[in-house]
Structures are given as structure tokens and as C-alpha cells.
Amino acid sequence: DAGVIQSPRHEVTEMGQEVTLRCKPISGHNSLFWYRQTMMRGLELLIYFNNNVPIDDSGMPEDRFSAKMPNASFSTLKIQPSEPRDSAVYFCASSSRRLETQYFGPGTRLLVL
Amino acid sequence: GNSVTQMEGPVTLSEEAFLTINCTYTATGYPSLFWYVQYPGEGLQLLLKATKADDKGSNKGFEATYRKETTSFHLEKGSVQVSDSAVYFCALSAPTGGTSYGKLTFGQGTILTVHP
16 A cells, blocks of 8 residues: 655745645555644644545644545645745645544645745 | 643653653543644644553553552653654543533643653
């Protein structure tokens, strides 16, 4: 199994630009999670989906952030417009209801200048 | 609500020393408990888990026992190696049946550095 796949692995952009992060969960998993990790705030859950439906988006910092899961094998996290304080590592994770364990992708390192 | 409190870091040890990282939790019902490890530049990986009281999770020489009476899940290893240097996260999973099923609540992470 390829594991959770995230792209891009690194992104450098300028303030005000749109950023789109992509995630392909493990085949057969029906839950998908987006996290953000920074030195100051640690690991934060932004949003998660069950069976492609957003269940809890209370961690999404503001309206500039949006996430979609159009099908079971793909999700995006979009930041528009981006700001320097959005600089962080963004992780995607997936799990199956039966197993509980979340499997994390390698992360996307985002730097907003 | 659910919460996880981990021992403050960073923790610095010499190779072959004994490791303990404390973790306590607050939760309703009967959560599952996890330890995840994050190596530099990588995502989190499951290290071990326990799903009910008195269960012991173990992997790669690490162990943790689910103690319901003390609401704890302390991580231990008898002899650490330089390659164990990483960040360790304690986490719990919300009880089965709720709408938040599958959501993990993480501790703040503990940085471990092992010197030769």
C-alpha cells in the first residue's frame, strides 16, 4: 500500500496567493483528517470528513481556509488569500472506522512570504 | 471534553538509559489510547495502542499500559538508542458511537533527544 499521499511536499508562495494542498487517503479508509503543525501551536486538527462528508470544521482558522472531499480518494485544502502566519506543515491522515488508527501522510511544508 | 496532558519536554538522555514519558487523559466513556512518534521531517506514525483498561501496547521495545484508575498511559523503554530521537505524542480516540468517532485528541508532544 502506498500510504497517504500528499502533494506538493513543499510550497513557497507570496502573501495573497492561493494555495491548494492535495491528499489521497489510503484506499478503503472512510475518514480523512487535515492537521496543521507549528512550533507555537503544536498539532491542530483543522477539519475531518467521514464518508466524504465534513463532520467537524471547528478547527478551520477562518474563512480563508476551505476543504473539500469530492470522492473517497481525494481531498483538497485551499487557502485564499494566503498570509505569512499560515506558514506551517500541513498533514493529511486517514483511517477506517473499524481500525481507529490514523495513518499520516508525509506533510506539506508551506512557506508564505 | 476530552484532553491529553503530556510530560513537558524536551527530554535528553544518554544511549541505553531508561525512558519514561508521562501521559494522563480526561475523557468520557472508554477511549482507546495511542502513542505516535514523529521523526524529523516526517509525518506521525503509530507506535503503539491500547483499547481497553489494563491492556499493554508494545512495539520496538516501547511499552505503555492503559491505567483507567489513574487515567494514565505512560510510555516506557528500558534502553533507548540514538535512533529513538523524535517527538512523541500521546493521543486518545473518542468513544465509539459519537459523531466524533475516529477523531484523535493529541497531547502537545514531547521531544526526546538521545546522545551517544
